[in-house]
Every structure is written in structure tokens, then in C-alpha cells.
Amino acid sequence: MNLQKSADAFAEAKKFMPGGVNSPVRSFSSVNSNPPFISHGFGSHIFDIDGNSYVDYVLSWGPLILGHAHPKIVDALKNAVERGTSYGAPTELETQLAKLVRKIYPSMEVMRMVNSGTEATMSALRVARGYTGREKIIKFVGCYHGHSDSLLVKTGSGAATFGEPSSPGVTRGTAQDTITLPYNDLNAVENIFSQCGEEIAAVIVEPVAGNMGLVLPKENFLRGLRDVTKKFGALLIFDEVMCGFRVSLGGAQEKYQITPDLTCLGKIVGGGLPCAVYGGREDIMRNVSPDGRIYQAGTLSGNPLAMTAGIETLKILLEDNLTEKISAKTSKLVDGIKSAAKSANVTIQTPQAGSMFGIFFSANEVTNFDESAAANQEMFKKFFASMLEQGIYLAPSQFETLFMSAAHTDEDIAKTIDAAKKALSFEL
Ligand SMILES: *Cc1c(COP(=O)(O)O)cnc(C)c1O
Secondary structure (H helix, E strand, O other): OOHHHHHHHHHHOOOOOOHHHHOOOHHHHHHHHOOOEEEEEEEEEEEOOOEEEEEEHHHHOOOOOEEEEEEEEHHHHHHHHHHOOOOOOOOOHHHHHOOOHHHHHHEEEEEEEEEEEEHHHHHHHHHHHHOOOEEEEEEEEOOOOOOOHHOOOOOOHHHHHOOOOOOOOOHHHHHHOOOEEEEEOOOHHHHHHHHHHHHHHEEEEEOOOOOOOOOOOOOOOHHHHHHHHHHHOEEEEEOOOOOOOOOOOHHHHOOOOOOOOOOEEOHHOOOOOOHHHHOOOOOHHOOEEEOOOOOOOOOOOOOOOHHHHHHHHHHHHHHHHHHHHHHHHHHHHHHHHHHHHHHOOOOOEEEOOOEEOOOOOOOOOOHHHHHHHHHHHHHHHHHHHHHHHOEOOOOOOOOOEEOOOOOOHHHHHHHHHHHHHHHOOOOO
16 A cells, blocks of 8 residues: 555654644554545545545544535535634524434533533533532543543543553642542442542543443443442533444433433534533533633634534434444444454454444453553554555554444445454464
């Protein structure tokens, strides 16, 4: 595969941006290679400037559940852009999207639109602290909730890939208010609450974790978090920025039948444009300015183009009942990869939750960050390189999750399984 033009473009980009990118994992440095530079995407495929095409399982890191350039979204956006790109004034579009979100996530009685998942989780924490009058929060090692200071402690994915469990520039004072515990360890949570439960404002969790590779919650972990937070008057925040609309249309809260106090959505909710949402119990959310005193604002929040793409995406998901169909496709692919591994005599773990899936080169089930980090990353790198060479675009790190879209065809899946057979024989 020729990637000369991409290599040249990368060299040029590096002169102007750290690592040549605007988000670290895109640089491919975790797999010791150079990223293809993308010229366009259509359906299940992306195309690079060297003329190569790839079946895409990254999908802009999750948002594109309908695939690239879905005709209905493109039409809606063309229509919207001709009316202007932003007003900084209320529109009916915001209420339309809010109605759809509340229909699918009934626990989000009142909500606020923002521009990124980072903003959603950062703001939800401020609301939790403002509402409870407490300062400490609990997060889990390997869960990523965006890059705000309070949450940039023992994250997964990008930061894990780069071997920085937290980041320089986060003050000790801030980090001290963040208690980090192992994912799926309910005992550890209960212990901390029995020591200082009255100081804890909130527990924030990826109810299905996708930023240390895909890690599913153990039976009763989420239920236990709900019970202990309620008992001590702390809020439970579900960060469903990634797993929302994927593990089930109504997210992990629907699948596991647990009602959090606050929820963060992002990625899919903006249909491929910058948009995220936080919201929850009305008595809590009414404390947000201007109804209440907890301040949070945004010049481009509720942007009409982002609202339009989000509304179209959610409508299509609802009307065509796509969640189940995309999950079934995911199972088909995962089954194919599993049997490819079996014939190649390679032991892998292939967790799946709806339209999310992952691959760990590990003999044991992965239930937390340490177990994820213990998987064989050298094998992952070789596997990744071989898949890319065969036109299959996977996330360039085992700490990331892979995604299926409505646009992927049976042919795409068959091609991917064939490629996996070759890649897993490690002969290329
Ligand atoms: C992607 C992600 C975020 C951050 O969203 P950005 O839009 O990248 O700021 C937060 N939480 C989870 C669970 C995510 O997967």
C-alpha cells in the first residue's frame, strides 16, 4: 500500500501542530506508523489522499452510527447551512433535539447542550458539586471522561496509550479531590464511602467502559453504585458519551435498568458534528444558570448545524429501529473474528456490547484497566498493521473500542473476517 502523499502531508502538519494532529491518538505513534490522511468518507468506507480505501471501524471514534455522509443528513445540513451557521440566540431546533433525547433517555428530564463530551462531563461535575455542596468525586481507573482537569486522572485510551495516567499541568489540589478506584470493584467504592461518604459529591462512570478497550460492567457493579450513592446523598453520573445509543438505544441505563441522577451524551447525539448534552433530574438541573446559580455557557452551544445533524440521526435510529440490526451485524463480525482466531490458534478476547466491540490478545477476560494493560500489545500492533494493509481501518490502539454502523454491508463484514484470518496467522 502506497502512503507517500499521506507521509508528506504528515510531515507538513507536524511543523504546525503537536504530533501533526489535533487529538493525540490520530498520530498512530502508538502503533509505530504514520496515519493515512483522509480525503473523504462514504457509507462504511473512508478514502485517503493516496487513493486507498478502507472499511472503517473507527467512525470518527464513534459518532457515525449511520456511516459517512448519510444522504438524509447531508440534505438536512445543506438546507440548514443556507439559513446561516450560528445565531447565538434560541432556535426551535434545540427543543426538538431535547425532546428526542428525553424520549430516548427519560432520566434526562432537563438538559443543556454543549459542544463536546469534555464539556458535558466537566459541567455535570460542577453541577454535582454545586448541588451537593461537596468537593470530592470518584472515578474509575481506565475510564476516560474527556480532558478537564478534575477528570484527567488515571484515564484510559489516549493517555493510557501514551503512558501518562494523568497529565502535567493538572494541579495537585485538583487531583486530590478526585478519588480513583479500579473499575468493577464495588467493595473499594463501598469502603471509601464508609470512610468519607459525606464528602463525596458524585461517582462518575462509563457504565460500559470503552476507553481501556471495551470492558463490560460486572453483574451488580452498576446497581451497587446506585445504591451506595443514594445512601450517602452523592450523585451518580453515567457518562454515556460513547456507549449511549450503542449498547441499547437508551444506553446502558436502559440495558441495565438503572436510573442515574445525571447523564452525559456526546458523539452520536451530534450526528458527526460537535455537540454533546448533559442533563438529568429536574430538581438538580434547575440549579443551572439562568434558572439557578451554577454557571455554564457556550458561544456555539446548541449550534443549528449540530442540532440538525443530531435530530436527523436520532430520528433515523428511532424510525428504522436500527440499534438491534447494527448489534446483530456486530455479533456476526465478532463471531467471524473469534473463529478466525481459533483456526489460527491465537487466544483473544472479543468483548461486545451492542454495536461496540473490542479485541484483546489475552487469555483471560478483561474486567479492569490493569488486565487490559496486561494484554499483548505487540501482537495487537502486528494485527493492526496487517488489517490496515488489507484495507481494514481499526483504531490504532488496543485501548480503543471499535464500532459498527448501519452502512456496513455483509460484504464488508466478510472482507473483514477474511483479512482477520490472514492477520491472525501473523505471516504477512
Ligand atoms: C469521547 C468521550 C468523552 C469526551 O468527548 P469529547 O467530545 O472528545 O470531548 C467523554 N467521555 C467518554 C466516555 C468518551 O468516550
